[in-house]
Amino acid sequence: MKKFIAVLLIVFIVSACSKNPTNSATPTSGLPTPGVTTVAVPDVAVTVNQFLDLWNNGDYVGMYGMLAQTSKDAVSEEDFVNLYKETASALSLSQLDTGIVSTLVKPASATVGYQVNFISNLYGELSRNMEMTLVNENITWKIQWHEGMILPELTGGNHLASSIQAPSRGDINDRNGNTLATETQAVALGIIPNQVSWEYEPVLVDTLSGALNEPKNIIREMFKDGGDNYIPLGEITQAGYDAHATTFDSYGGLVKNPYTSRYYYNGGVASQVLGYMKLISAEEIDQYTRLGYARDAQI
Structure with missing residues (x-):
């Protein structure tokens, strides 16, 4: 009987112990696996x-939009555009040939070597090798700009300028040897009507008619309602003016402006053959300086 009770106690103890088995599972954090982009x-x-x-196409505003913010803080759009225009005019620039020669790329910056061939209407072809530094701003390359990226010689705020001296044009004569156009000393005549002493007006009009080869009624019509305004009348050679200088210098209101220029006799005849010349307008300066003309040239 005692043996039976002992066996029951052993079975009970073993059974009680087996109700709490050891948990051997590995614990987890409960978080998803991180993704990598x-x-x-x-x-x-x-x-x-x-x-x-953009540079070759003359779109300087578009170029400015590609600069890094630090470069925009250092130079205004107006100064940036004006420097490129000024350099193009000084070079009489026709077009650019460009190409990349080397690249060094890092995650946040890059250095690119490039070559520019400047094709000029006056100076032929000039070639320069330069470097461009770029920075990565919001996954977009932006350019750290300085003047030396136009020409190395412009580094430090230098400017390019050209001096053009055009030779005088030759004379044009008709078949009888009469000069139709020449380079000479001339005088532009004008009048301020309200400054004329009208008791002398008939003599002045008569002299102007002979000097300018215009009828008297046309001369009077030109300035009759001019008031205090300057009214241009025409041009004569310096020699032609000198022949009437005593009369011209005696009366108020007549304005004389001597100059050296292309002069067309008889008011300009056969213009369909000779053509004509004029000063370059402000709107055309960029166009003509890039063609090789001086800013004050006549075309």
Whole structure:
């Protein structure tokens, strides 16, 4: 009987112990596996070629839009555009040939070597090798700009200028040897009507008619309602003015402006053959200086 009770106690103890087995599972945090996203660095050559193409097309405002913010803080859009225009005019620039020669790319910056061939209407072809530094701003390449990226010689705030001296044009004569156009000393005549002493007006009009080869009624019609305004009347050679100087210098209201220029006799005849010349207008200065003309040239 005692043996039976002992066996029951052993079975009970073993059974009681087996109700709390050891948990051997590995604990987890309950968080998802982290994801990794890779963003590729944009192609720096695309940005550089776009900048150089805008330069060749004269889109300086578009170029300015590609600058890094630090560069925009250092130079205004107006100064940036004016410097490129000024340099193009000084070079008499026709077009650019550009190309990338080297690249060094890092995640946050890049250095690109490039060559520019300046094709000038006056000076032929000039070639320069330069470097461009770019920074990665919000996954977009932006250019750290300085003056030396136009020409190395402009580094430090230098400016390019040209001095053009055009030779005098030859005379044009008719078949009888009469001069139709020449380079000479001339005088532009004008009048301020309200300053004329009208008791002498008939003599003045008569002299102007002979000097300018215009009828008297046309001369009077030109300035009759001029008041205090300057009214241009015409041009004569310096020799022609000297022949009437005593009369011209005796009366108030007549304005004389001597100059050296192309002069067309008899008011300009056969203009369909000779053509004519004029000063370059403000709107045309950029166009003509890039063609090789001086800013004060007559065309």
